[in-house]
Amino acid sequence: MPAALHGDVDLTDPEAKIQSRALNQFLAGVELKAFKIAQAALRNEDDALDAVQDAMLQLARAYADRPEPEWKPLFYRILENRIRDMQRRRTVRGRVIAWLPFRGEDDEDDPDPISQAPSPEPQPVRRLELDEAVGALEKALGGLPRRQQQAFLLRTLEGLDVAETAAAMGCSEGSVKTHYFRAVQSLRAQLGDLYV
Amino acid sequence: MSPMKETVTEFERNARVVLTASLTRIDARTRSRLNRARQTALEAAAARRARPWWRGLALMPAAGAVAAALLVSVLLWHRQPSAVELPLLEGHNASVEDVDLLADGEALDLMEGWDGPFYEWAAAQTDANAESDG
Numbered sequence: 001m002p003a004a005l006h007g008d009v010d011l012t013d014p015e016a017k018i019q020s021r022a023l024n025q026f027l028a029g030v031e032l033k034a035f036k037i038a039q040a041a042l043r044n045e046d047d048a049l050d051a052v053q054d055a056m057l058q059l060a061r062a063y064a065d066r067p068e069p070e071w072k073p074l075f076y077r078i079l080e081n082r083i084r085d086m087q088r089r090r091t092v093r094g095r096v097i098a099w100l101p102f103r104g105e106d107d108e109d110d111p112d113p114i115s116q117a118p119s120p121e122p123q124p125v126r127r128l129e130l131d132e133a134v135g136a137l138e139k140a141l142g143g144l145p146r147r148q149q150q151a152f153l154l155r156t157l158e159g160l161d162v163a164e165t166a167a168a169m170g171c172s173e174g175s176v177k178t179h180y181f182r183a184v185q186s187l188r189a190q191l192g193d194l195y196v
Numbered sequence: 197m198s199p200m201k202e203t204v205t206e207f208e209r210n211a212r213v214v215l216t217a218s219l220t221r222i223d224a225r226t227r228s229r230l231n232r233a234r235q236t237a238l239e240a241a242a243a244r245r246a247r248p249w250w251r252g253l254a255l256m257p258a259a260g261a262v263a264a265a266l267l268v269s270v271l272l273w274h275r276q277p278s279a280v281e282l283p284l285l286e287g288h289n290a291s292v293e294d295v296d297l298l299a300d301g302e303a304l305d306l307m308e309g310w311d312g313p314f315y316e317w318a319a320a321q322t323d324a325n326a327e328s329d330g
Contacts, residue, residue, distance in 0.1 A: 016245055024238055031230040032219045045226065053233035060241035134218040137211060156208060157215040188207050 023064055026071050027056055030158070034079055037153045040141050041083045042090075051086060055079040076154060076168035087146075140190045144183055147171075151179035152187070 031052060038048035055078040063074050141149055147169070154165045155176075165180075166173045 016242060019245065020238055020242055023241055024234065027234045027237060031234060032222055032227075035222065035226065035230060036215070036219060049226065049229050049233070052230065053236070056233050056237035057240055060237035061244055064241040064244065130214065130217045131221075133210075133214045134221065137214050138218070152211075153215070156212050184205070184208065187211065191207075 019064065022068060023060060023071075026068065026075075027059075030072065030075060031056070033153075033158050034075070036157060037076075037150070038079060038083055040138065040149060040153060041146060042086055043142065047086055047090075051079060051082040054082045058082075072158075072160065073164045073167035076158070076160070077170060080150065080168060080170070136191055137187070140187050143190075144186060147175075148179045148183035148186065151176050152183035155180055 034052045034055065035048055038051040039045060042048050042051065055075055058078045059071065059075045063071065066074065141152070144152065150169055151165060154160045154168055155162075160168060162173045162176050165176045169176060169179075
């Protein structure tokens with residue numbers, strides 16, 4: 001039996017090693033941004049983590065053999081589907097819970113843990129400014145329609161171009177441009193003093 | 197092509213800076229969980245890759261069953277008599293007709309008054325007339 005076995009995998013296979021390294025690099029590069037995007041949509045840290053984890057698994061199981069340039073749009077498409085599933089499930093659950101006579105306090109109004117998280121930034125003043133800007137932007141993003149929010153984050157945070165964003169969102173490039181333009185207009189109207 | 201290479205406004209540039217800064221504020225616990233998720237995904241990808249080709253043959257029985265069912269459906273479809281076809285009276289199809297009759301109580305009652313030889317004679321006469329006309 002070979003020494004370099006990892007589960008069912010023979011890590012001595014150079015091709016497998018290369019693909020594994022590439023996939024690791026890709027997932028490491030998108031995981032924080034994906035988490036941010038999922039969190040903005042789901043407004044719940046655990047749900048966002050679950051969505052990202054599911055998207056990673058699905059990509060690895062079903063699409064790891066596809067060419068690397070296809071991974072990013074595919075990954076975000078899978079993530080978007082997971083987010084939509086979770087939102088639907090949450091809507092159904094919310095309707096069911098609304099009928100229950102006794103229920104606990106909803107924790108949806110809790111402050112955003114990300115905006116309260118400690119910052120590694122070295123300069124306190126700059127850090128404070130960024131904290132405020134992050135908080136304001138996240139709040140404004142939370143108020144956007146889902147598709148506008150998605151188009152804005154995929155383009156601005158992840159850096160996808162229009163075609164890749166369209167592939168990830170499952171819509172036309174024209175729709176992406178419209179959603180993105182409206183998102184920018186809306187955010188600028190709310191945050192104009194901060195950013196312009 | 198990155199959107200940052202396209203014409204972007206100052207607002208978009210600043211928004212990108214702020215969003216990128218927000219990533220650095222993701223706490224260690226979340227990063228650790230994301231890291232674990234990534235490792236799980238990598239193991240899944242590697243396991244899939246390492247799966248030998250003959251494991252795909254595991255689906256062969258199911259595919260064979262589906263193919264056989266399709267074949268039977270096609271054969272039965274073609275064996276259905278057309279609307280203008282005369283009833284078969286020859287003995288070699290009697291077994292199938294018997295099953296139908298046994299399964300149908302009313303048909304069995306009708307069989308009690310069955311005058312088979314007459315109908316066979318009538319059919320033979322029809323065939324003979326057709327041959328003499330032709």
